[in-house]
Amino acid sequence: MPPHIAVLNGPNLNLLGEREPEVYGRATLAEVEARTRERARTLGVELEWCQTNHEGELVEAIQQLSGKADGAVINAAAFTHTSLAVRDALLAVRVPFVEVHLSNIFGREPERRRSLLADVAVGVVAGFGAESYRLGLEGLVGYLQSRHGR
Ligand code: CA2
Numbered sequence: 562m563p564p565h566i567a568v569l570n571g572p573n574l575n576l577l578g579e580r581e582p583e584v585y586g587r588a589t590l591a592e593v594e595a596r597t598r599e600r601a602r603t604l605g606v607e608l609e610w611c612q613t614n615h616e617g618e619l620v621e622a623i624q625q626l627s628g629k630a631d632g633a634v635i636n637a638a639a640f641t642h643t644s645l646a647v648r649d650a651l652l653a654v655r656v657p658f659v660e661v662h663l664s665n666i667f668g669r670e671p672e673r674r675r676s677l678l679a680d681v682a683v684g685v686v687a688g689f690g691a692e693s694y695r696l697g698l699e700g701l702v703g704y705l706q707s708r709h710g711r
Contacts, residue, residue: 563607564705566698567630568597569622570612571638577663585663586690593691597634600695604702616640616647623650632683632705633658634697641666641676648677657704661697662687 570590578589588596594610601608609630613619619640626633635658640647651658658678665688666673679685683704686697 563605564631564702565607565629566601566701567609567626567633568694569619569633569635571619571636571640572614574612574636574638588691593694596691597694597698600698606702616644620646620650623647623654626656627654630656632656632701634661634694634701636661637678641678642673644677648681651678651681657683657701659683659697659701660685661693663690663693664688
């Protein structure tokens with residue numbers, strides 16, 4: 562069976578491409594999804610994609626990864642900086658994940674420089690716009706392959 566990877570997107574990412582292109586780029590979330598799916602196809606992994614504006618829905622989506630996904634690519638958006646609930650859900654399911662951001666959160670306002678998720682992630686990719694998702698997926702797939710090869 563091909564590895565199953567979930568890509569989870571948090572609040573306001575549905576607005577991508579419409580506003581703040583200088584910060585987040587011009588690609589819409591549908592375009593980011595299409596590019597990421599194209600890479601998933603060449604990597605031979607199955608991709609599931611979702612976006613929610615609600616913290617509880619994101620927590621539920623993370624809980625549902627258990628037993629279903631081999632790994633996850635997560636842009637928790639503003640919840641990255643605020644949500645212990647998202648962190649707790651990720652710790653509970655123990656599914657390896659890569660944290661991704663379109664912008665370089667470490668070069669932004671102080672409140673965005675802190676991630677409540679990064680220390681429990683396999684890795685973090687930030688600042689490459691839509692490419693952050695592709696890079697995150699590649700990193701995660703490489704991690705899963707090396708783990709299986711051990
Ligand atoms: O850089 C990222 O990917 C972020 O996760 C995006 C979040 C932000 O809160 C994080 O600090 C960094 C924002 C999501 C998108 O918000 C938009 C707001 C207006 C127009 C378009 C997108």
